[in-house]
Amino acid sequence: MSFVIRPALADDLQHLYEMAKLTGGGFTNLPPDRASLTGKLEGSNAAFSRQGDDIQPETFVLALENTETRDVRGTCQVFTAVGRQYPFYSYRINTLTQYSQELDRTVTAELLSLVNDLGGTSEVGGLFLHPGERAGGLGLLLARSRYLFIAAHRERFGDRILAELRGIIDERGGSPFWDAIGGKFFGMSFQEADEFNAINGNQFIADLMPKHPVYIAMLGEEAKKVIGLPHPSGRAAMRMLENEGFSYQGYVDIFDGGPTMLAETDKVRSIADAHRGTVSDAALGKGEKALIAAGRLKDFRCCYGAREIDSEAVRIDAQAAELLRIGEGETVWSIAR
Template sequence: MRAATLDDLQPLYEMAKLTGGGFTNLPPDRNSLSRKLERSDAAYARAGDEIVPETFVLVLENVETGQVRGTCQVFTAVGQNFPFYSYRITTLTQHSQELDRIVTAEMLSLTNDLGGCSEVGGLFLHPGERAGGLGLLLARSRYLFIAAHRRRFGDRILAELRGIIDERGGSPFWDAIGGKFFGMSFQEADEFNAVHGNQFIADLMPKHPVYIAMLDEAAKKVIGLPHPSGRAAMRMLENEGFSFQNYVDIFDGGPTMLAETDRVKSIADAHSGELESIALEKGEKALLATGSMADFRCCYGKRELRGEGVAIDARAADVLRVSPGDTVWSVGR
């Protein structure tokens, strides 16, 4: 794992075309991806620790071939330049004395409660590489990046999971709500959001709560469910301490997962220490990382904690380009 550069546009574009839609953070649009890489480049270059809205793009590189085979993103503070909208599932309970009946109704309320949270997203692994724990490396490298630059991130982190998309590329959730008001298909709305942002949601989406009972069955069944390809990602998030707190995506109804930053397992357990040796032969399997901002690199390797210091294996040291005396972040695999 390393910081993305402007030269990574083509491989990112090729991977974006493989996502199958509904992947707002990795649109198959060269101009959008180019602008994202430019913002990421500026974020890596900025000095100072204050929290401002920034995007960091990371890529997974095969160090033997030089090919980029995966990517992920970290956002410092969502909803600062533009509102960050979600639906929150709320409950209304009413009682009728005449009927002696209590009626409980679930509703979807449009909110921007999550503004100011940091976000992990944009995770995509090339279909030809989905083995050997590379997805875990992609996901957890983001937490070591956050741990190494903690002051640049908020007190809460969210992760949006893609919702259910049917075989036609449509969204039952969007068709039941957004499609009624916008006069465009899910794919059109998703592409527009990826390129232009979601201010049009604020302009046109109804502000009153939507009663879930009034939606069709196809829409009700998918609320809060991840796309089948995202189930493993949801389990990884849960293992890190994220939980579903009744927020869903306004486009496809996919779940938004939340966690307190300092309680995310890979951040709480991260160890930072001076590298004492690069000749370790036997040790604990771990994620290892080094470097600040644009120099950040992360890989799998072996470690041995030695008080405040750490020893790692020679192969990992070569990939990370570190030598004794450098600072290495690590967390057990």
């Protein structure tokens, strides 16, 4: 079977909706709501259609297509500048040290402070691969295709990039972190708050969330032990992000306490190592296994293939050329698999 990454289309709505129902909650960027997904696809189409090079708050939605069946089996998203249109809230873990001369004692406490520090940062997110396709490196293709897209459209993205990982969700679909903090102020369950945020935005957070720092020591044990930890299903994603140069810098999600990973855009491995070259041969036999991408904006496509690099020229295999719909003389971006 052959798979290709391409821009998501309006006709992909049903496939995206079916995948959204499989996420199990806590997946804000892929809500099981047709109206929200339709709006996201419309916004993505507008982003792919815009020709300017300036940074605007946009979302690009990509789809993983099985080219034999035409089914969409995965998706991922790239955000150009979060927090420009609506505030982007995080909790930042800070340390407060105090000393009592009378007791001759120093006390150190960790606090959660509600911040907008990451406004304007680009983001990679919304990655979901259908459970029936979790083999053959398709998750890696989805994840790294986003970096080739950024490399090919670098002027549309910021100098920093983040990735939010889903936090710990219990068997009930609830969040110990939310129950300890947000649930006390909003009168709604984690699932209700997460769904409301996905559909309506997070202004309600600014309206009702306590503005003063929260002392972590005052939280229950169940909440304390999940702060900054990814959901078990996200551990592999965290390792992939670390391999790309992302690191956890003390920011956590305000809903489930999951870690936010950060990196300098130009230092992300798959961006820094991306090779831009002109196709000199589109019928390569054997070569280095690679991710290969071609086309700008609406014409962007990415797949696995074989390559040989000779300075600014690159040879690729015929199947990759067919999937990318390109031939000799055209420009491709590629990174070793």
